[in-house]
Amino acid sequence: MLIGVRAGFNRAAFPDDSRSMRGAWIDTAWQRLVEARNPDGGWGYTAAHASAAEPTAWASLALSAQGVAQEHRRSGLGFLANVQRPDGGVPAVDIQSPPSWTTALAMLAWRLAPPQRDTHREQIALGASWLLSHAGKAVPFNPTIYGHDTSLIGWSWVEGTHSWVEPTAYALLALDAAGYHDHPRVVEGRKLLLNRMIPGGGWNYGNARMFGAALRPFPGTTGVALLALRDHPADSGIEQSLEFLSRELPGVRSPLSLSWGIMALTAWNRRPADADAWLSETFDRSAGESCNPLHESLLLLASLDACPLPINGKSAEVLHG
């Protein structure tokens, strides 16, 4: 696989004046991403892997945000449409009985990435129908064991299991983008995320306390949760979570955690001054390896001046001035 910037490429202008390129790594990254696309139009978790919904969704969004030629976005969006099932679910992997937590990510891509706004209206509606008809399982509360309200309903990784932070946050982002900002499921989903916040701020996968001990937050899931909650008032918990990210990210050079963290801080108007340098260093760490479409897509999205995921139709500047 060729790696490197092709001389003389005439890239389309960015669709949004608020976005700008930062760093030479960006050209290399989107070039690698384009070249990592599989013949079926999707992207795998690495360049050598079979296409999967998650990296395809993020690659489509990243290439759209970078203003890359439409054919690449269309191919990814088309792949996602092809794998969507009649019930609206978008399977995470091509297996006989797949989980469909990636439905939300496909919806985000269809909603935000296509050249024309309503290109995938039908797929979005089907996906929303699937999300709204699937829910995480509540469990009986035991205060000696759990530190969260186990009756709140969000979204699970696998149908028939408990609700967790990441799939719930993805669902909230997708449903919001599709116009369901005030839907009762979305309202409860936000409540669930707030309830799963770890004492002192931040989120891990979704257990705040176990057997009385407060667990430790992770920068990646903290970023995802803060993105999903970014029109929530900046109360003490949110502030502590933002501070956690601000403390942690200077020492983080891994694509997933750094990207989610920077996108969240950007959405909350706290983008670190050195964010671009960190993103560049992080990309450089993997420059000698084959493309990881998920990682490099998220790095590209995090390179944007503004959060690429609007909430309730508003940008971060409008929400948090």
Next chain:
Amino acid sequence: MASRASSSVTPLPSPLTKGGPGGGPGGVAPSPLTKGGLRGVSVGPQDPGHLKETHQFSRREILGVGGALLLGGGIAAGLRWAGTDEGGQRADVFIGKAASYDTDLTAIIRDGLSTLGIGRNQIRGKRILLKPNLVETATGHAHINTHPAVVVAAAEVFRRFDAADVFVAEGQGHRRDSILVLDESGMGRALSEAKLRFVDLNHDDVESVAKPTNWTNLETLYLPKTVLAADWVVSMPKMKTHHWAGVTCSMKNFFGVMPGIVYGWPKNVLHYAGIPESILDINAAVRPAFSIVDGIVGMEGDGPIMGTPKHVGAIVIGRNLPAVDATCVRLMELNPYGIPYLQKASGNLGPIHEANIAQRGEPIATLRTRFQMIDAPHLRAAASA
């Protein structure tokens, strides 16, 4: 090995279980479990991360006296206590003494393999996958994870024995970000210096594998292709207590081969399917060749994450994982018969009775040290050594 049919549990409405989405009455398995009493403690099958079944063994059962005992109904229907003979299964387990991670671990591991009859003839040409425990990392909390020095030492031994390929792979259950996990644990730097590659099993291509056993109602297992392509899968766990399973060691370590893109973070569907049952089905499917346990500094208390460091000074090695884990539990001065997955493994996947395990190297008595557990009803049998 014996195959256990699923008991009278309504399939959970998961696409990964028999019955599929929407099957069963709201997905609630009609668990026979009750709080307290002879059935032990359960908070219901819906509870994430909890056991489906425990059994309060009588003293007679714990001592292994008498013949086969038919345990209670429900999930345990058909489960037979194998008794002291354990179906004739026997195993050798080696204990090496290692005061610290600066000890010559390569020599200890080589000696352990040699004692167990493993040398160049058995390893030459093989593709060896080393599976450490990196479930969740935190800077300054090295006791959560398999120490990089043990992994690098094991790799060195396999390389010296002319393995065709030696690499490290993990699908950590809590933190999705493998690179951050490698950074925070120090494993990334150690692997880089040793020129060992790392494979992220959570995001690997997967393949459906028919289960050789039916401890759970999972319809099938999806394993990473990297695992299936390896000739030897070597479990390299940390010796730790576990607030659900009792202990986490060689066998529980294989939750970490189940890909997160299928099973999630955490791998909650395995908790719903039953932790002990999932451990057995996964181990039967993966068929690990070996275990090398980092018991130099383990974890006691609220394992597997929030516990405290506990020095043992041991490297435990063996080809039969129930036997290795039972040995580790004895080193921890806990009760192997009080660990549900070991109860179920006994006489099925391997022996756990001390008389059926040939202890090589250091005797347990010279290194054993009491591991504290959190005080929870479902752990009291394990703590009753």
